[in-house]
Amino acid sequence: MSQLEIRSLKLENYRQYAGENEIKLQTVENKCVNIIQGENGAGKSNILNAITLCLYGKESHLDETKDNELESYPYVNRKVLDEIGDNETAEGRIELALGDDEPEYIFSRSFKTVKLNGGGFSSQHGELQLKEKRGGDWKSVEHVSTRLNQILPVHVHQYFLFDGERLDEFFGEGYKERVKDGLLDVSHIELLENGIDHLESFEGDFEKELSEVGDAAERKRNEYERAKQNVKDLEDNLEQTKTDISETKAHIQTIDEKLQDSADPEVRKKQQRREYLSSRLEDIRDDIKEVRKEASRELVKAGPPLYAVQSLEYTLSELRELSEQGKLPPKIQDTFIEELLDKGECICGEELTKSHREHLLSLQQEMSTVVENNLEGKMAIPRLQQDTQEDVETLIEKRQKLANLEDKERQKNKELNEISEQLKAHDIPEDVDVQELEKQRTEYEDQLEDLQEQKGKLELRIEQAEENRSEKKKAFNEEVSKEEKNAEVLKKIQFVESSRNELQSMKNDIVSSVREEIQTKMDEYFNEIIWKEEDYTVSLTDDYQVRVEGPRNDNKIGSLSAGERQVLAFSFLAALTSVSGFNAPLVIDTPLGRISSTPKRRLAQNLPQYIDDTQMTFLMTDEEYTDEVRVNMKSHVSNEYKLKFSDEVTEVVSYE
């Protein structure tokens, strides 16, 4: 895959950028970093906004802000607007050139701002335009959004174009969904999922083509159809339950925000404590799930030899006793057979025939096996006993850990219930009706618990229903295959099914290998940047839980500082970019904002190496781009710019 990079960004009359400004960002080999340094308000974030506005028609930095006032900021530069009259319009344009080798792309979008009577503004942007260069010729592209989705899909842009300062929120509540989405998005899993869904429906059409199959097959077809419908109904039900869960969580979140606005400092304090406890409780529950899995694995390992412990002890003591008595190994019998064979005559005087000799040789062979088994048994059984002893000790350790965690869970729950009861009893009149809000919150919490239980049950029922569907399908296919005339359609069904199975297995393999690689790289990056006396182990479980374990194997993710969480998010995104195979340039606003000095230096030093072959443009404040950081990044930097802001206008100048 050729490298995709931003070659240049042209800004005309956009926000602080009056007139035409071109920022050349093409990097040279092994120097894949661009730096744009500017004070707050100089227009750093608007470079990121310009890119997302141009490509997706959205300014990402403003979209998520709660400050609606910002949204009324005009697209067109203030100074340019000062020069026009009321109800007059000023225009501007953003142009983004992408590529490295061919094809090259120039995306552009125009915008305009109308100066309203009374001092307000109204801004609008035009359609996205695209020119593509292939074979030396530039051509306009008709289906622009399709092409854009192939190069930089809208749903993955947040992993490549983002505000570093907000990264510490990445591992806040609900992060598992974000981790899962990130992994699936950049691995193009959606592509495989669409293919699987469409092939399933395509296959269904062929099943309908199987006609005049006879009564028995019709019955089996009906059973199969019912089984398919059952899976579909359950899946729809699960989707609805997931939506209900999200909505219920949003209601709780709204109540929490209102309680946080209470005039009473005690209420605010309790609410803060609850947020902390809830977050810890989530970690503890994740840990419980993980330790339960580990304990089950240990039980499976230690179980069989543990149940056989008495038999093993008995066998060993028998072997030893027989051995001491000289009965094992059975030397006498062995010698006796040897003598008979040498003599060629039985003790009764009868001469040994060929078949007698064969029988004696086979007995001799059997004796030697008994000797071997005896020796092996005497050695293997104590080894097995030793292993079992160790496995049992590990199992006891896991059980103890589980008991401790469950105790912690009980304590946290108890404290949370106490907070809730205290808030329900709050009777100081104020703007925020604490009592009523807390009652509603409890109802939502109960509802959430029920929904989550329902979700678990549905997932289990879907698994069973899928098995049933598969059996019914097999039975139907067997019945219709009895008719020769169905052979051609059945062949098509089998072909489509084989292709669908290939896509399904590709999906499973990719998700699993990407997850494992991300885990390895996250662990490496996080430990290199956050160097501590003891190593942390960062792991990503198969249900997308991220664990940061210290020496006592406790998950520290809930107690990381804002800077540490930002580094963890960086480690995740760097790992994601590095292993996903997805190729897109990174633009990060304030990448080192909340990170303290030592990790800041390490991040500056290491990030370009972690994500090699990827162009990175960092939008940094003066506090971030210190002399030390600059020295550490120097060998990776291709272009360095400063933003000079004065009188509503920013000028982009090369670094001196």
Added chain:
Amino acid sequence: MEREDVNELILQKVDEIDDDQVRNFVEDVLRFERAELDKQQPHYKSDFGDYLQRYIDHWESYNQSN
């Protein structure tokens, strides 16, 4: 599908499919899905039908090969 537009991991997996006809069909399906990724409900059945016609005659089903 421009091969460079699809994740390298997927391309590797496609190349690993042993059955030539299935591999070619899967590649065609992915090429279609890649081009139609931004559409909510792409009309895939006619295209899939064409792809299938290209490969089915040369394909040996389990029953035939066993």
